[in-house]
Amino acid sequence: MQARCRVLGLARSSYYDQPRGESALSLLLMQRLDEEFTRHIFKGVVGMRDYLRQQGHAVNEKRVRVRV
Structure with a gap:
């Protein structure tokens, strides 16, 4: 990700991935x-x-256990 931000001229701290939702399964x-x-x-x-x-x-x- 760092290399992509550098190529695009973006500060790495200004780039955020979009959270993914849960899978259908x-x-x-x-x-x-x-x-x-x-x-x-x-x-x-x-x-x-x-x-x-x-x-x-x-x-x-x-897979079953609740994560807190």
Whole structure:
């Protein structure tokens, strides 16, 4: 990015990338997790991972865990 700014004559601090939205897959997984958690609030990370795997999604605990 530094080289591009130099070529364009822009200060690097004045250039900002536009934030990207969530992917369609992430939105689908979040919707499925929300629906399942509403029905079964006692399920933890492993239970939710297993639910998504039963639905045909190859996910691990990192994908399910809430990032704070």
